[in-house]
Amino acid sequence: MNSNSQPIKLFFVVVFSCTSLVVSLTPVLGKPTLGSSRSDAYGRLRLRSHPKTTLAQATTYNQPTLPPGPPPGGRVRGGARRGELAGCPVSKPDLTALVPFTEEDNSVINVWAQTTVEHPSWFFYVPYTKDSLYAVEFVLQEYPNSKDSKEIYRKAIALPDKPGVIRVSLPTTTPALAVDKQYRWFFTISCDKEKNSPPTFVEGVIQRVELNPATVKELQTTEPLKRYAVYAQKGIWYEALTTLAELRQKNPQDAALQVEWRNLLGSIRLNDIATKPLLLETPSSPQLKVLRAE
Known part of the structure; x- marks a missing residue:
């Protein structure tokens, strides 16, 4: 009986050791850190541990509200309007x-x-x-x-x-x-x-x-x-x-x-x-x- 129990005990020891190792590694694998980070010349955060990875935050243009008074109207694209004769050749994009x-x-x-x-x-x-x-x-x-x-x-x-x-x-x-x-x-x-x-x-x-x-x-x-x-x-x-x-x-x-x-x-x-x-x-x-x- 003692001779048969030895392999069983050894099996549980090995399994327990491997499980402990996985548990101890889990926090490290599950919580990646930025490590030693720095900002590049354009103010974007670059990860030193991953030199090819850049967290780029695009500059945002904040459109101001129109001033009070009559709306300015306007035209951002050229081309003929409905009902107009086309005086210039059609182009994509237009003026x-x-x-x-x-x-x-x-x-x-x-x-x-x-x-x-x-x-x-x-x-x-x-x-x-x-x-x-x-x-x-x-x-x-x-x-x-x-x-x-x-x-x-x-x-x-x-x-x-x-x-x-x-x-x-x-x-x-x-x-x-x-x-x-x-x-x-x-x-x-x-x-x-x-x-x-x-x-x-x-x-x-x-x-x-x-x-x-x-x-x-x-x-x-x-x-x-x-x-x-x-x-x-x-x-x-x-x-x-x-x-x-x-x-x-x-x-x-x-x-x-x-x-x-x-x-x-x-x-x-x-x-x-x-x-x-x-x-x-x-x-x-x-x-x-x-x-x-x-």
């Missing part, structure tokens, strides 16, 4: 303003965003090239519109060598935008030389606002990518877009900036524009520099 817009219950679109600078920049996706010889114009005027609306700026715009996103800046020689005042802008392409058909155009309203002193100080002392994040979170569309576009211009191969660009345009439902070439003037030359989203 597009890189600006936030809201759609009301009555199908009215409001194109409106804020700036903090006296002479801001606008960005437009243009599907046509200089070979088409179309007449292009940017106009800025006081808002609300009336017969006596004062025109602030009018400029003929040269079409690029290839379809892409272009920048139109208000020159410092023009009157500065006033704080808390709204202005209406138009970007128009006339494709019919005989002017028998209407042009394709986009339009919207821009308002200059002031930030609180603490935010201004933060913007003055932080690096460009964080400035972009601050502008986006504060609902300052024009500076957020301009800052990110300039960063991409300086770092055309930066994959993280390309992701931020797609996220920003995707947040205002312009995903189809996010992968289009970005065409910006270089500071030292009027030539266009091409940046492609990979």
Whole structure:
């Protein structure tokens, strides 16, 4: 009897030992820790134990509410409206303003965003090239519109060598935008030389606002990518877009900036524009520099 009990005892000892080992390991396997973590250059949390794993938190653009008064209306996409004759060739995507817009219950679109600078920049996706010889114009005027609306700026715009996103800046020689005042802008392409058909155009309203002193100080002392994040979170569309576009211009191969660009345009439902070439003037030359989203 003793000789038969020895294997049985040995079996229970082995089973108990293995079970204890599994139990002791369970908390370790069931509760993965971040270990020694750090933030990368863009403020995202990167796990040192898993160098290929990044917990990226996309910057969020916070759309401000429309100011009181008549809705601004506007048009974020070009192309012919119902009942209009098509003066320009059909293009997908159409002429597009890189600006936030809201759609009301009555199908009215409001194109409106804020700036903090006296002479801001606008960005437009243009599907046509200089070979088409179309007449292009940017106009800025006081808002609300009336017969006596004062025109602030009018400029003929040269079409690029290839379809892409272009920048139109208000020159410092023009009157500065006033704080808390709204202005209406138009970007128009006339494709019919005989002017028998209407042009394709986009339009919207821009308002200059002031930030609180603490935010201004933060913007003055932080690096460009964080400035972009601050502008986006504060609902300052024009500076957020301009800052990110300039960063991409300086770092055309930066994959993280390309992701931020797609996220920003995707947040205002312009995903189809996010992968289009970005065409910006270089500071030292009027030539266009091409940046492609990979």
